[in-house]
Amino acid sequence: MKTILISGGSEGLGRAMAEKFAKKYKVIILCRDEKKTSEVAKEIGCDHVIGDVSDYKTLEKAVAGVIGKYKTIDYLINNAGILVEGSIENNTPEDIQRVMNVNTVGTMFLTKAVLPFMKKEKKGRIINVISQAGLTATSERVVYNTSKWAITGFTKSLTMDCKPFGISVVGFFPGLIKTAFWKKQNSKRDLTSGMEPEEVARAMEFILETPEHLAIPELGIKPAWS
Secondary structure: OOEEEEEOOOOHHHHHHHHHHOOOOEEEEEEOOHHHHHHHHHHHOOEEEEOOOOOHHHHHHHHHHHHHHHOOOOEEEEOOOOOOOEOHHHOOHHHHHHHHHHHHHHHHHHHHHHHHHHHHHOOEEEEEEOOHHHOOOOOOEHHHHHHHHHHHHHHHHHHHHHHHHOEEEEEEEEOOEOOOHHHHOOOOOOOOOOEOHHHHHHHHHHHHHOOOOOOOOEEEEOOOOO
16 A cells, blocks of 8 residues: 655645545645644544644654655655735735745755655655646735745756656646635635535546556646636
8 A cells, every 4th residue: 555645634635635545545644733633634544744844854753754654655745835915015024934935945845855765765756736826827926826836847847856766746736726725814715616625636646546657747627617
């Protein structure tokens, strides 16, 4: 049974993926809130580790714990993300730094922590949950969009470095999803046309089940009429 590490796995899309994949895989969700993460893991029937994607030392410890227990990480899903809306001049320096630390640096940090183990095994698949915001630009979300465009570039660059080691890298670009993500960030986004998390998780399952010798550089999914 293959092992999947999912960051931001305690709610929203991360939780939907963990719930779906726990039936076929050894799933470990990674979040920074010990109480919430342990409760969700128990409800789902999966494992968990504690780590803050913006704090590399906690990620090193978390990944080492997963490797120590399961001996491998077959799939890494970089899913953790946060949002800030508004024009750049109205975003606080703290909010700008926080979004870039979680969305961009956090994805790079967790990848850095996991990659040596995948390279040693000469196999693995890294899937970066980026968002349609990493392909297009929208008003009043300049910081969020920038954090996601950066990961689009990171994904493409990482692909080249990982190819000699038998590791594939996928950019996953979902559109609007009906989760608490928006409310949590105090957004007034209309979710009427959004996708259910379970629908998006099915698209991710396609990536997981694609044979290792086939590459999926990018996969997008969004509401058909949006």
